[in-house]
Amino acid sequence: MARQAVGRPSLNLRRLTRSLQRTVERDRCPYHARLVRVAEAFRATENEPFRVRRVAHATAHVLDTLPLRIRRGEILVGWHPNTAIRGRLCRSHHQACLYLRTQNYWVPASEGHCAPDYPRLLTQGLEAVRQTILTRLAAVDTLAAEGPEQQAFYQASLTSLEALQRLIQRYGDYAQQQAEQAPPAWAAELRETADICHHLALEPARTLREAIQLAWFLLLGLTLEASESHHCYIPGRMDQYLYPFFRREQELGVLDNERLQILLDQFFIKLNEFEGPAMSAMSLSVGGRTAEGKDATNELSYALLEAGDRVRMYFPGLGIHWTSDTPPELMRRGVELLRNGKGHPAFFNSDLIIQGLVRQGVAYSDAVDHLPSTCTETSIQGCSWGWVAWPYMNLPKALLHALFNGRDPLSPGSITDGPQTYDELHTALQQQIEATAHEALRQGIHDQVVAARYRPFPLLSALVRGCVESGRDITSGGATYTFLQPEAVGVPNVVDSMAAIKALVAEQQRYTLQDFRQAVHDNFSGHEALLQAIQLCPRHGQDVTWVNTLFAEVAGWWCQALAGRNHALGGPVLPGFLGWTMWIGMGQETPATPDGRRAGQPIANSFSPTGAATHGTPAMLLSTTAFDQSRGLGGITFNVRFAASALATDAGVAKLQGLLETGFDLGIFQVQVNVIGAEVLRLAQLQPESYRDLFVRIGGYLVPFTLLPPDAQEEVIQRAELPL
């Protein structure tokens, strides 16, 4: 449908978009009033026996009472309201919290971390989904035992979905109203918005703009069903599901690139209206493979990266899905983007992840749609429920358990029972890791059962493949794929500890296991000689063959203990090694460990090597890939530190690109690049021993920052403060 460009009144949408960005940055805040609405609805449904219907009723109430706003220049509409807790809201919010607690509204659970079935929803429209649910509802066998539950579920999805449709309709009405008072140029836009919203309340998207708009409404609706923040819902493979619309407009000659950029920018900006928890993400992926296994990169892949480079806000978390067929151009563009210092994109080994998923029984055509659910855990777009990073388990504690025969390392007096030889410890460690894995599974299963009881998501279930087909809410395992992804934290500490003990106790026979026990008990105070000897032992990350083997063994025990296991919702367990921020908190409550780590210090983050001695990034990559990372679909991260200045030249970009691609060749799961700025450099000045691997570019050289004289360091810091 070609629009008349001639005679259209002008409106500077680019300028207005930048102004929108500033507004969003200034105003972002959770939608606290939502909880008050939920409590109102729950109070009104106290006699409702089916939880899923109560939740749907609450969702409908939230959506029906949602304040609307369209800011000047906003051609992508749907405001996530922000209401700071102030004045009267403070009291009512507090009361809502207290009441909902009595209703078990919050239970410990992994929620969100998934994407709705964008491709199907954009091309079929919401009314088609509603009709399907109606049909299913009518067909429920109310004489069967599962009948009532299914009926309640369908009714709840219907209630929720209709509420979303009403919201979209209301936005259409609202835009219409606003148009009546707006100046001509803006009024024209608003009328177009009104038309689009009225259409999308029922029908599939007709244009690229409508596709982006509907995707946004879905994300907004899901968030409002779940919580006051983004709940880690995922924009997903936008370059794939928007592409048919893009292509059609291209072929018809009506593609408006300027407008596309503005729509993408506004989408990115609006993702930041959700005040999310710290260190969370909403992932947006480009590249990867098509369902037929071909390279999926297209023009939108690049357009989305460009949008990220223009907007430069915290969300979305951009990810490039690398395959052996990914054009080098896409990788190069991704690496160049790192110059802006935002740390986007992260890079994922799509071939490895697809391989791992297929081994777990996922169909190939679904496996290609894998998404990092926030950092790196696994989700499959449109058809999965992840239970990601659930639970986190402290592996160094498992080691201490083995070393101290189950007793508290800090109990008074000297502890003499426990393994006496390295081999005994090795056996005990394997047993403890297996026990830890089983405990993780036990906890996960328990939490899944409780969550199914109290925390259904009927709107999400209407929008994710499998639930409507099976008549089960997503939290009861309705989706096509449901996973449980427990994470083992601190593997490098365990490996380094065992390596030190092997070297010093078994081989050199200079110390005994009792010495290690005593040193741990004493937090190494009075054991400086042992500590020094430990520092000189080989560690994980140095590419020492026997340590690599040990590492693969320890990581393998965790995976093996969970292999072939199912969780409560009828799907496979995907073990992972993600640390997120847990490695800090867990470290605080972990006593000293035999790798020389003192009590309270952080434990290792994912597979990242610890310790000051650096043997370079290639050695770290070779070490970390000694373990088959496709077994760790629960997530594995790898951090590379690079100074922004090192990426200033094409040669620098090419070097990092080569390094990343080699990492993928070797089988690494994911790489994230920390582009360091002035703050890190200042820290490096104060603690050079912790920053020996920090390389910066000066005078044409890549040199260790800590080797520079103070005035040269200052110069580097000055340069780091300037944007590239």
Place this chain on the structure above:
Amino acid sequence: MEVCPQQLRSFLPLGAEELDRDACLRCGQCLEACTHGALELKGREITAGELADKAARLIPFFQRSGGGVTVTGGEPLMQAEFTAAVLQLCREHGIHTAVETTGYAGLPRLQQVAAVTNLFLFDLKHHDAARHQEFTGVPLHLITENLQWLLQSGAEVLIRVPLIPGYNGSPEDVAGIATLAWSLGAQRMSLLPFNPSTSGKYRWLQRRCPLDGVKPQNAATMQELEQTVREIGLEVVPP
């Protein structure tokens, strides 16, 4: 120090040069004794085979980067037999081999290493024999004779000139060095700006770096100097 078999002292203020490093056996006992990590032993003993095996681990990286193994120093020709052995093994793995050298060694050593080297990164620090002797402590002619042999043997050579302000960094010096290189048959040259991280290494040895506070040349200066080199007829390769 009680543990040192040579009875060497090691607690010295910065700047003092009393430690007799030549007498050090590198046994590492002082390292273990110092629990504050003040001492560090750089380097260790390794066989040519072990080293080549380590290099072979990096082949996946070389495949992407088009790189290979570069033996540097110190002066690789001081351990010509070992260098040649390592590079021979690397070549057997299909790895490209390079050597960074000052060229200051007897010709037979150079020949031994040249047989297994794909690329030489050959330092040339000054064109004037007297200044060369003064700044480096060794005569120029031995180096230029070796360079001439190397070029005539058909080896691939990249001349490298580390530019030290006040020593060889002036446009006249650079022109002189480039002319000398060209006259010997060299075709490619890199000009290396001053590397300020040298100070850090001097600190390890508890010595003051005579070039502390010297800044690297800026991009404009480097471009002018590189243009001078091009005008003399050499191809300039970025460092």
